[in-house]
Amino acid sequence: MAAGVAAWLPFARAAAIGWMPVANLPMPVAPTNKNKRQDELIILNVSGRRFQTWRNTLDRYPDTLLGSSEKEFFFNEETREYFFDRDPDSFRSILNFYRTGKLHYPRYECISAYDEELAFFGIIPEIISDCCYEEYKDRKRENTERLMDDLEDNKDNKPPNMTCRETMWRAFENPHTSTMALVFYYVTGFFIAISVITNVVETVPCGSMPNQRDIPCGERYTEAFFCMDTACVMIFTVEYLMRLFAAPSRYRFMRSVMSIIDVVAILPYYIGLVMTNNEDVSGAFVTLRVFRVFRIFKFSRHSQGLRILGYTLKSCASELGFLLFSLTMAIIIFATVMFYAEKGSSSSKFTSIPASFWYTIVTMTTLGYGDMVPKTIAGKIFGSICSLSGVLVIALPVPVIVSNFSRIYHQNQRADKRRAQKVQKARLARMRISKAGSSTAFLHSKRNGLNQSLELTGSLEEDQQLKKTTSLLESQHHHLLHCLEKTTNHEFVDERLYEQGYLQTALQNFPSQSPSLSSEEGVTGTCCSRRTKKNIQALNATHTHSHTHNLQELSALHIHCGEQQPLNTSRSSLNLMSDESGSLNCKSSGLVTTAIISIPTPPSNNSRANPDAPPPPNPDAPPRPNTGSDVVKISAL
């Protein structure tokens, strides 16, 4: 329960007096505060810095070190204070958590140091409040990624027994692993460069024959260029096939961008081989040669920067899209305006609106070729407005793209996960956990019959046992919920239970096997209604205490009054069934035990309730069992 709200518990309990006249059943007895003593100041000495607080403040969170009896280990008899040999700066935020109920993460603090402090004091990081949680998670993720990177860097030694295929793939992906890979890397790089230069030089006019105009080199030295081209394409083909062979998932490899670039780079050559000297299609073939320029993109395997640039453009797709869209809008608007403005003037170049597009684009990007200029005054006015607005429209999204690039570059191409969605989901999950925490605690304590034991027994061992499990605050809260149950004559159940029970509407009463149940008392009291409770099989029943009877498909579990030991009742009643509905108004017997509903429970909780089981590893587990997959969902949240 949140610390601050705990202060309101007396008010809520007092207000429960309002239920009393409408309740038809007697109320359970309130838990007493046996060690009621005056609230005292306790001194916490953390590495020399003294903090003081009320004892009650620390008791608000009984599953942490400071809130439980664990702190007695640190009590210094001579100085009458609790001494902790930890960092006093981090302790400040931890103590503030007790005071305000909110745990904050100071930004100057190192993330791993803070984590260690939290772990020492038994506070789970998930309860960091919303204001600091995102920062905490970001730093944590950076830290883990850095650690993972360090691990990868240290992975120099080849794991043994890698197949030839895996070796090849590793060599392709990471050229620094072996010399062969490095050689291959440089050779392919060299050939890419050769190929690109060849394509460029092919078109340069080199040396003219005396009786002919300048012809490009490609046509002059056709043979030589063809040989170069063939050599390059052969190398590229071999490389592509080798990569295809080595890829762990060929289908995924073929879909990847780099392989598509490879294919597009070498395809024109093969197509050219196939189509020879066919006059009709040779024109098309020539245009295919344009695709040879894609070979330059193969360099992106060799250059980290190119990859980052490509990734940046991909991640800034929305900004680029916005830029394009706004430019298009502006172009259309201004082109139209300019067209109509220049319509009047003679010999105007603005012959149509699409023709004005060219002018608008050139003006907005501040190129200003000057091939089209407005002549009328209106045209000039609008032209100047056009160029001014062009500067604005282009200048706005560009810094976003630039900052994106720099961020990605500095993060070294770490994938930017969809943080917003993850944070939102995680936040909702946390809220659910914290809300479910108190209600599940109540249901668990109900199930284990602790309410009754707390209220009714005075025996010392059980008291001490219970101290471990519920604090006074919690027991008072549970008592309040218990009173509400009595007032309305209905009981809280778990949601899963509720849904299943709703489905199983057909009841059968199993023969009673319980020795000391409803035979003891009859139905008394006019205000109690007979109730047959539907019940559910206990799934993870491995941790429950004793299994004398099979718990599967229990269809009726009834309330019973008995004069048994409360704790034993809570255990054995899991197994007992009866077909007689007991009455709640058991004034005859002093004990009233609520129905213990066996529901599928996460193992950690039951092991906690079971005194024989070893204590749970994480002292914070009890109120928050829901970190695992079997979350006990409570509705109305």
Add this chain to the structure above:
Amino acid sequence: MSSRRRRCKRQLIKFTQHIARLITGTLNSDNEDEEQESTTVRCHPENLEQLQLQTHFCRQELQLLYRGFKNECPSGVVNEDTFKNIYAVFFPLGDSSKYAQFLFNAFDKDKNGSLSFEELVCDLSVLLRGTTEEKLNWAFNLYDINKDGKITKEEMLDILKSIYDLMGKSIHPRLKEEAVRQHVRIFFQKMDINQDGVVTIDEFSDCCQKDENIMQSLKIFDNAV
């Protein structure tokens, strides 16, 4: 005709203001912030001695209560929303807003929409340390929503519905509409002596004092502080 002209003028003024803002470059939100002034209400109770006289609490208890209260509400007053949130934490499974509203109205004696510490602690002392008569009076006040001195069936139905709402959906047996009405009927059978359809404070207090159960249960929270 004149109203139209006035409206026209107003629009014109707004338009020129807008243009002026455009030119001077101030954003709309800046202006609104300047106009709004934060009005924080701060309220603190009278001194400790006076509270000691008014209530049945001793000094330490008042200190403890106030410390908790101030921690949660630094401004010194509780408004209805805070009250609802607090109750939502205590009764996480159900919908506590209606009940919190009734309770708030019961606590808020001077009907100013906020509870101060004095109001809370005076009521608390009645509930925890007061005589049975006072407690029953308080309960009657809670049930009587419109504070006319009579509890009608509708008021009781509302109150009971809100209490049942605190439980939420996951309860057993499943809540039926009839169950709440049945509860109201039982209550009226018990309390409405002269069968006139309303319960007055005298009927209420007489019946409750005769009922052992209720007397017993009124005492259970006596050690709550």
